[in-house]
Amino acid sequence: MTFNFLSPVSDVVLAQNELLLPQTLGKKLKIHTKAHGLPDLDNVKIAIIGVLENRNDVNYIGAEVNLDAIRTVFYNLYPGNWHTNLADLGDILKGDSVEDTYFALRTTITILLEKKIIPIILGGSQDLTYPIYRAYDSIAPMVNVVNVDSNFDLGDSTQPIKNNSYLGKIILEQPYNLFNYSTIGYQTYFNSQEEIDLMEKLYFEAYRLGEVSNAINLVEPVMRDAHIVSVDLKVIKASEVSKPQKYSPNGFDGKEICTIARYAGISNKVGSFGIYEYQNAAEDHVTAMLVAQIMWYFIEGVNCRVSENVLDDTVNYQKFNVLIDDDELVFYKSNKTGRWWIEIPFLPDVNNKLKKHTLLPCTYEDYTEAMQGKIPERWYKAYKKNTY
Incomplete structure (x- = not known):
């Protein structure tokens, strides 16, 4: 199997990368380029993938996803004392249908998991968590999903999948591989009482924003048992991000979301880490920088993993x-x-x-x-x- 669905990193990002100092991440990454194709993935531990799909966003009105700003900022950062090799495999473009994009993402993630490579997925709408979950069908018999989000995303399972209802499809569609689902940072006023009751009935875990902010270490054991981590950027408070991204005055601050990302990286079980609902806009440096730092802390965590049995x-x-x-x-x-x-x-x-x-x-x-x-x-x- 090959990575047939990946498009190279844009020439704009690559041109800016040429100007960077040799110590920066952009100079140390293996990058998928138009000129040289896909990089050799031997000894690569973590791979970045963009997914330019957002048509199942409940608020979709034709906006396109562009991840150039995130990549530009991330490439400018300096690595820590890391021992893992990184790659940027470029983007999965929108398919003719959303299902085509799902198939491309699922196939790509399955290949990476089989190669023991941890994907960092940049989206795109959060319903992309569903094909990532399905990529585990041949990998793990039982899967734990952690959603860092202000909403449970249960939704109405009888309706077509959306970014606020993908969990219903995960729960109800065969094969039934979901063992546990946890939400970190939910805010009660964004979730109906019926959804809260259903989380309890299914014995899923839910941690309120205030609960986590008061004791951030609660996240560590939850992440230690996770296979898939899905971060909705709407969980971040409005004061921490630029205008297109603003959602709620309450949410995690930059330090808290980066701590959560590091806990996810430290976990030996976490095999994929996704950051979704990025709304790109001109001159939006703050949100792009925050996403880049979330990625940085996840990678830092992976480099601090300790094998224990x-x-x-x-x-x-x-x-x-x-x-x-x-x-x-x-x-x-x-x-x-x-x-x-x-x-x-x-x-x-x-x-x-x-x-x-x-x-x-x-x-x-x-x-x-x-x-x-x-x-x-x-x-x-x-x-x-x-x-x-």
Whole structure:
């Protein structure tokens, strides 16, 4: 299989890249160009892909997606002390239909996942999360999706897919590969009570904006268990972005969204990271710079990954058993990183989604609360999802 659907990075970006200092990211990336074609992907760990598709945006009125400003700013940044090789594979253009674009994106992501390359996807409307999820059909039997968004994006599953309703299609369409869905940064007044109730009924996780802003470390265990991370730029407060991007006076600030991106990068499970709903406009340097910095922090996180396998390594971990009524909760703590997990038991007599004992990332606070007789909510929801 080859990358037949990718168009080269624009000549405008490449011309500006020629003027950069040799230490900048633009000089260290492997870039898909018209003159030289696709770069060699041997030893490449992270690949940037633009997707110029936004026709399923509920507010679509013909605007085109252009990512040149983001690339120009990103190329100007300096890398950290990184050991991973990066590539920019260019853009997937709009197909004759949105379904054609979906097919091109799904095919491209599947190839990258098979090559163990992490794609950073720049969009385009957030419904592009759906074909990325479908790219995992042959990769992972169960998939966890994290949506950094002010909305749940459940929508009306009986209607055609839109950027505010793609989750309904993910939940209802076979094969049923979704194990968990988490929303980080939701704002209650943007979500109906019916949607909030449905999130609870499905045992999905939802973290309010204020909750995360008050304790940003809540995001780390959620990201540690994620395969797909989808960021809607509307989750960022209006004061942090330029005019075309302004959505709400409340939202994450630049520091918070970059911290969340770094947590996603650190996670060993995260195999794709997408940033969506970018509204390009002339002289919009601030939003482009923020997106570039979100990408930078995700890459920084990937470079800080530490391989850990608790169940196979009994030397570098401590095990704690906590009794709560009739339940025995088993916690593990890594001596290497200080991270915590809680065991989800395998139940042989029920219809398990999980086929063996598995570990759910958690926090030290989950352990201390369990010691006081309180069952961690993340464990309860994962346990219930495993048995219904």
